[in-house]
Amino acid sequence: MTAIHTRGLTKRYPEVAALDGVTVRLDENRIHGLLGRNGAGKTTLMQLLTGQVFATSGEMQVLGGTPVENVEVLSQTVFIQESQKYPDTFRAVDVLRIAAGAYPNWDQAYADRLVEQYRLPTKRLIKKLSRGQLSAIGIVIGLASRAPLTFFDEPYLGLDAVARQMFFDDLLADYTAHPRTIVLSTHHIDEVANLLEHVVILDQGKVLLEADTDDLHDAAITVSGKATAVDAFLSGREVLDRKALGTLATATFTPRDGDELAAREAGLDLSPVSLQALFVHLTTANAASAAEATDIRRASDRAIV
Numbered sequence: 001m002t003a004i005h006t007r008g009l010t011k012r013y014p015e016v017a018a019l020d021g022v023t024v025r026l027d028e029n030r031i032h033g034l035l036g037r038n039g040a041g042k043t044t045l046m047q048l049l050t051g052q053v054f055a056t057s058g059e060m061q062v063l064g065g066t067p068v069e070n071v072e073v074l075s076q077t078v079f080i081q082e083s084q085k086y087p088d089t090f091r092a093v094d095v096l097r098i099a100a101g102a103y104p105n106w107d108q109a110y111a112d113r114l115v116e117q118y119r120l121p122t123k124r125l126i127k128k129l130s131r132g133q134l135s136a137i138g139i140v141i142g143l144a145s146r147a148p149l150t151f152f153d154e155p156y157l158g159l160d161a162v163a164r165q166m167f168f169d170d171l172l173a174d175y176t177a178h179p180r181t182i183v184l185s186t187h188h189i190d191e192v193a194n195l196l197e198h199v200v201i202l203d204q205g206k207v208l209l210e211a212d213t214d215d216l217h218d219a220a221i222t223v224s225g226k227a228t229a230v231d232a233f234l235s236g237r238e239v240l241d242r243k244a245l246g247t248l249a250t251a252t253f254t255p256r257d258g259d260e261l262a263a264r265e266a267g268l269d270l271s272p273v274s275l276q277a278l279f280v281h282l283t284t285a286n287a288a289s290a291a292e293a294t295d296i297r298r299a300s301d302r303a304i305v
C-alpha cells in the first residue's frame with residue numbers, strides 16, 4: 001500500500017522554487033530517507049505533506065486523502081521539526097501531556113522510559129533547555145506517539161553521538177515492534193544508511209534519485225586496486241567517480257552483467273558503494289549528476305526486475 005504519493009508537486013516562493021515538480025511514491029510501513037543538501041526542499045516537502053504550507057501546483061495523496069485541513073489524515077500524522085517553538089512558560093512535562101492527549105496511539109510508559117533514557121529534565125522551563133535536550137523532547141514525542149505516519153526532520157540537532165545512536169536504535173526497535181511509515185530527513189547519511197529501506201534524494205527542489213536502498217547497492221559498485229588495472233577495467237564502462245592515491249585507484253561505476261566477475265579476474269577488490277558516497281557524488285555537480293542519477297535509477301530498476 002502507498003502511504004504518500006505526489007505528482008508534480010511544486011512550491012514556489014517569490015525568490016525560489018523550494019519544490020519543483022516532485023513526483024514520489026512512498027510505501028507504507030517502511031523507513032524512508034529524505035536526503036538533500038541545505039535548501040534542497042526537504043522541510044518544504046514535509047510541510048506540504050502535513051498540510052502546514054500550501055502547494056503552488058501539483059497533487060498529493062497522504063494516507064489516501066489530502067492532508068490539507070483533513071483531521072482524519074492529520075490525526076494519524078506526527079511531524080517533528082527542528083525549529084519547533086514552545087510557549088515561554090512551558091516545561092517538557094506540559095508538552096508531553098498535550099502530546100499524550102493529541103495522539104491516539106500514545107504510549108505513556110514508553111514515553112516515560114525515553115524521558116529517563118535521554119535524561120530529559122521535564123520540570124525545567126523549555127526555554128532553559130539545551131539544544132540537545134530540546135531535540136530529545138521531539139524524539140520522545142515522535143516515538144511515543146506511534147503515529148502511522150511519522151515525519152522526523154533532522155530530529156537530533158545538538159544531540160551528542162551517544163544520544164544520536166540511541167535514537168537510531170530506539171527508532172529501529174520501536175518500528176520493528178510497531179511497524180509504521182517513517183520519513184526521516186537527515187544529513188548524517190552514514191549513520192542511518194542501514195536503517196533506510198528507501199531513499200529520495202532532492203536537489204534544488206527536484207528529485208535527483210528515488211530508489212530502494214537494496215537496489216542502490218546493486219546499482220553502483222566500487223573497485224579498487226592498482227591504478228593501471230583499475231583504469232584498464234573502467235575503459236568502456238560508466239564511471240561515477242574515480243580517486244587515485246599514488247599508484248592505487250578507487251572507482252565507482254554502474255555495473256552490467258558479468259562485471260563483478262570481470263573485476264575479480266582483473267585482480268581488483270570489490271565493495272558495495274556507500275549511500276553517503278553516492279549522495280556526495282550525485283549532489284556535488286548537479287547538471288552532470290542528473291544524467292547519472294537517471295542511469296543509476298535505470299540500473300536499480302533493472303535490479304528490481
Ligand SMILES: Nc1ncnc2c1ncn2[C@@H]1O[C@H](COP(=O)(O)OP(=O)(O)OP(=O)(O)O)[C@@H](O)[C@H]1O
Pocket residue numbers: 013014016017018036037038039040041042043044045
Ligand atoms: N517561507 C519561505 N519563504 C521563502 N523561501 C523559503 C521559505 N521556506 C523555504 N524557503 C526556501 O526554499 C528552499 C528549500 O528550503 P527547505 O527548508 O525546504 O530546505 P531543506 O532541504 O530542508 O534545507 P536544510 O537541510 O538546510 O534544512 C530554500 O532555498 C529556502 O530558502
